[in-house]
Amino acid sequence: MDEPAYAADEPPEVRAERDPVAVAVGNASLLGVGYLLMGRRGLFLASGTVTVALVWTVASVAEPWCEVVLLVWWLLVVAHGWLLARGAQNRMRRGQQDPATRAQLHPALPGQRGPARLGQWLRALAVTVPVLLVVGLLRFDAHAIEDRVTEARESGDCVGVVSAQERVWFGHRLAGAPLADRGDVAVAACGRLDEARAELSAGLRDADVEALGAGYRILASLLEEPGNEQTVEAALDDFLGGLPTDDACETVRVTDWLRARGDGPDLLDRSSAVATRAAPAALLDCGDDLLGKQQWPQARSQYEQLLDEHPDDTRTKQARGGLRKVTLGLQLDHLRELVNKTGSATSGYCADPAKYSGAPAYRKGANRALFLGDDEYPDKLPDRWKAQIPDEAALIVCVGTESFGTAVETCPYRDADSGGPTRNVTFHKIRVPVKAYEVRTGKLVADRSVQIDGTSCPYFLTYYGVVPTSDWVEPSASDVRDAFSSIVNR
Structure with missing residues (x-):
């Protein structure tokens, strides 16, 4: 007959109270407490090593599949602890059926079985309940933070996104790594959005089409990622709200670039419609400014663009008047040049x-x-x-x-x-x-x-x-x- 797997110097009453439920509950803490209750220190160290590796993987990779693997591991150690303790219990029961070993193994079994079992449950629960409670509260808080991040993101409030994500700490990343990671992604997107805002602001301030192109490329890349529509729209509204600028000719350069992007279903392409509305006034004002500076060819270009691209606009009459002034300016400049070159009645x-x-x-x-x-x-x-x-x-x-x-x-x-x-x-x-x-x-x-x-x-x-x-x-x-x-x- 096989000898039960007990430690030689283990007290009989402890050997008799290796309750499967207590072991399973102890292992549910993922700290290997169930194995300690059974005296299986090797399993305790091995399971602890695997648990630490999995938790680190979850925190660093922050993918849902990592949490699934950790959950499977949790179920495995719980089931393994229960089965291991159950097997030991069955072997002990078989030993009780042998009158020669009953007295040797369980001299005090009838009076101590209940209190020993209760003590094991209490020790297991004392560890597992706080662990699961802390993990549950951290995950709950991580979900709440994610909800606030999502709400701020959907309202286009990047400041709110960053403020909400600042509450995340290491505990959240251990208990809910994917949730925390999604917040990090949102914060990173807001950082890129700030970069886009800076480029667009520079492009608007200096009529720098290269900066405008850089800003729009960042916005386009953000739109390829789900969840950024509202924040991108908010940034775009701020940029387009700056039209027209104080410098009409710079406004024309900006609107020309925006209109060249064309129309389409993309959120960014509504820029063309805004530019089309702002362009006529900018073209007229720019033409007038250049006219006042006697820059005749440049002024004529602005007026002609207004007439060609916006023939139904109410400013076309003023543009035609501007063209007449440009013509007179060019004629007068030519006249003055000829007069200055006149040295005799034949020159x-x-x-x-x-x-x-x-x-x-x-x-x-x-x-x-x-x-x-x-x-x-x-x-x-x-x-x-x-x-x-x-x-x-x-x-x-x-x-x-x-x-x-x-x-x-x-x-x-x-x-x-x-x-x-x-x-x-x-x-x-x-x-x-x-x-x-x-x-x-x-x-x-x-x-x-x-x-x-x-x-x-x-x-x-x-x-x-x-x-x-x-x-x-x-x-x-x-x-x-x-x-x-x-x-x-x-």
Whole structure:
């Protein structure tokens, strides 16, 4: 007959009270208490090692399957402890049926069995109940924290997510690792969301499309992970709420980039609709700003984009008005450039006249004119006839080089010093070729010579070298005015 597996020096009453339920309850603590009750120290150390390894795996891997493995292990050690104790109990009962061993093994069995069993239960429960209670409370609290994290996440409140997750400590990670890990994932997502917010803020502040692209890529990657929709939407709302910015031209760059992303079912693609609503006002304001800075080509680009992309917008009339101003600005710049290049009646504007539609009208009566070329005689004209800058002039008059005009009078002159022969000097009007252009249209309105009259045959004739045979009359201011009157007056 086989000898029961008892320790040789174990008291008989302890050997008799290895209750299967107490052993199972002790093992339910996962601390191997049941094995200690049976005196199986080897099993106690082995099970403890496996338990520590599994708990560490659960805490570090934080996957549900790890908890399933730990649960299976818990059931196995509970069942193994019960079966092990039950087997020992059966062997003991078989031993009781042998009169030779009954007295040897159980000399005090009838009076001590009940109290011994109760003591084992109490010892097992004293360990297992606190362990299971602590684990249960920690898991309950971990679920509560996860609920708060989820609630904050679903409301788009990343501050609330981080605040709730800060309550997690090592105990939660041991008792509910997957729950704590999901909170960590949410906090990490909020960290990435903060990075996206920073990129979008920089992109909005500096119209930096590279920063905008980086921010949207982060948001897109977050949307690929479940549970981030609300926090991403909150970040997107904050970004789009910053449109338009204080700088209209920077707003245009941002809205152009957003609209280029296109439309679609993705949450981020509603940015295009917001940009489309903000773009017309930004384009108009940007065009006006550039117009004020006389950056004509850039302003024209903004107005044309508004008309091309938003033809039904109420601002199109203002955009067309802006384009007209741009056209005038370009014409005026070109006119000024030509005037500055004019050195004679055959260069600059006089060689290649151009229109400026914003010039004063060429009307009946006196018209202010800008005189180019030879300025000797135009300098004697009344100030009310002369324009100082091109955009004030209704006419631009190109004045050529003087020549002899109609003969007025011939007079004899003798050199007083030499007493030489008498010479006849014929005095002529001053012929000045002029071409007059209407500034508003650039058209030639006069192409002729004017003749300036004046006094002739002065008492003294000043000359150098040989006495001339021809000379000009000496015009007065009124003579010059009379000559040019037909050009200035229509």
